[in-house]
Amino acid sequence: MAHDPKSPAHAHPTGATYLKVAVILTVITIVEVWAYYIPALVASPLFNPSLILMSAAKFAIVVLFYMHLKYDHKLFKALFTGPLIIAGATILALLFLFAKISL
Amino acid sequence: MASHAIAGHDDGHAHTHHTTTGLDHRKIAIWAFIGSECMLFASLISTYLIYKGKSLVGPYPHTEYTDAAGKVFPAILDIPVTSASTFVLLMSSLAMVLALQAVQLKGTPLPANAGWWTRAQRSSQLWLFTTALLGATFLGFQAYEFTAFVREGLTIKTNLFGSTFFTLTGFHGAHVTVGVLWLFSLLWIDRTRGLGPKDELVVDIAALYWHFVDVVWIVIFTLIYLIQ
Numbered sequence: 001m002a003h004d005p006k007s008p009a010h011a012h013p014t015g016a017t018y019l020k021v022a023v024i025l026t027v028i029t030i031v032e033v034w035a036y037y038i039p040a041l042v043a044s045p046l047f048n049p050s051l052i053l054m055s056a057a058k059f060a061i062v063v064l065f066y067m068h069l070k071y072d073h074k075l076f077k078a079l080f081t082g083p084l085i086i087a088g089a090t091i092l093a094l095l096f097l098f099a100k101i102s103l
Numbered sequence: 104m105a106s107h108a109i110a111g112h113d114d115g116h117a118h119t120h121h122t123t124t125g126l127d128h129r130k131i132a133i134w135a136f137i138g139s140e141c142m143l144f145a146s147l148i149s150t151y152l153i154y155k156g157k158s159l160v161g162p163y164p165h166t167e168y169t170d171a172a173g174k175v176f177p178a179i180l181d182i183p184v185t186s187a188s189t190f191v192l193l194m195s196s197l198a199m200v201l202a203l204q205a206v207q208l209k210g211t212p213l214p215a216n217a218g219w220w221t222r223a224q225r226s227s228q229l230w231l232f233t234t235a236l237l238g239a240t241f242l243g244f245q246a247y248e249f250t251a252f253v254r255e256g257l258t259i260k261t262n263l264f265g266s267t268f269f270t271l272t273g274f275h276g277a278h279v280t281v282g283v284l285w286l287f288s289l290l291w292i293d294r295t296r297g298l299g300p301k302d303e304l305v306v307d308i309a310a311l312y313w314h315f316v317d318v319v320w321i322v323i324f325t326l327i328y329l330i331q
Contacts, residue, residue, distance in 0.1 A: 015204060015224050022197040026190065033186045036329050048330050055325035059318050066200050067314045073126060076134045083138030087145030093151040 013065055021065045028054050133308045137315045140278075144319050148326060151267040158262035162255060165331040179257055180328055181248065188244035189324050192279075195237035196317045199310045202230035203254055206306045209299045227306075228293050234313065235286035239281055245276045268327065275323060278316050285309050 013021075032054050033042045064070040069077055095101045122128045133315025162176040169175050173282075199283060205227035211222065223229060249269070259269040289309055299307060 004306045012204075015201060015220075018197060018200045018204070022194065022201045025193050029186070029193065031187060032325065032329055033182065036182060038269075041218050042331060051325050051329050055321055058321045062196060062314055062318050062321065066196050066317075067311055072304065075126060075131065076122060078143075079134035079138050087141040091152070092140075095152055098153045100152060100155070 012068060012071055017065065021061055025058055025061060029056050127304060129304060129308060133311050137311060140315060140319075140328060144271075144274070144322075147267075147271045148322065151271050151327065154263040154267050157288055158264045160262050162252075162257045162261070162264075164268070164327070176256060179181065179252060179255060181251065182328060184244060184248060185328050188241050188248075189320065191237050191244065192241045192317050192320050195234050195241070196314050198230050198233040198237060199313045202227050202234055203303070203306050203310045205230055206298050207300060208302055209297075228290060229292040229300055231286055235283050235290060238283040238286065238313075242276060242279055242283065245272065245279075271323065271327070275316070275319055278319070280310075282313050282316050285312065 009103060035047065035050070041047055065079070069080060092101070096103075122131065124131070160170065162179040164180045165178050166180075167175060167177055201224060205225055208225055209227065213225065252265075257265045257268075259265050286309065289298065289306060
């Protein structure tokens, strides 16, 4: 299962890419906080799903680019995404059991 | 790059630890650890969400509360302060990847026309120190927030919000504290004997831990502070 570190799949981002990622993360955070202060947006049924989507996007960006999971071996991807899926499913199941969400 | 050490390739100077997968066992271990940490934080986040809105007395996170004696407690969460601390932690992740890149590039010759940014990118000590400093700043924000909450009447014993909030954010703060100590120890090693490409995996493992602490905060910031 050893892999070739010189293959394009294992090329790492440059410093410029890291800076672009930081800018994207900052912009998403600014949008999140800005939305918090707009009462019409907070009252919208789309407010919470939008925040969760933006948070998930930030989470994915950090994991893929800063933690290099996009470029790493599939075993590492499995070691992270497997427990992450179980963790997410556990949260959803508990929220459902305690009637915090419903179908 | 990180994948060199991950694969356990013998490049002549790296001390590698092969497994039957061909991958370095330390890297497998940190990813398995991070996976287990996902479960830990999922349990803490679940507990917070299940008890959200169930507090019988205030202070409350997003709404005002008046007690039986007529004392008014304003909404306790301070979004501007927490937004600033969130920004600090995000920038610490940037500094961390630049620290790892600096270690990877150590020893490679600089281009003749290298500007200040190119030179700065080669300083692992600068980026390790910046990361640790930003992490310590985040902890300062958290200490300020916790003491402000206690002054305003919210402790871990006050209500369900206090119990679940302090437990979740306290666990996260403890992780950040471990990360800051880890970064300062790397900085000390870098200053004494110097970190180079042979130490890439050591820095990469610390970086993975640090970024995980960052992504946990991304989730906490949205679920606790922004969603009302």
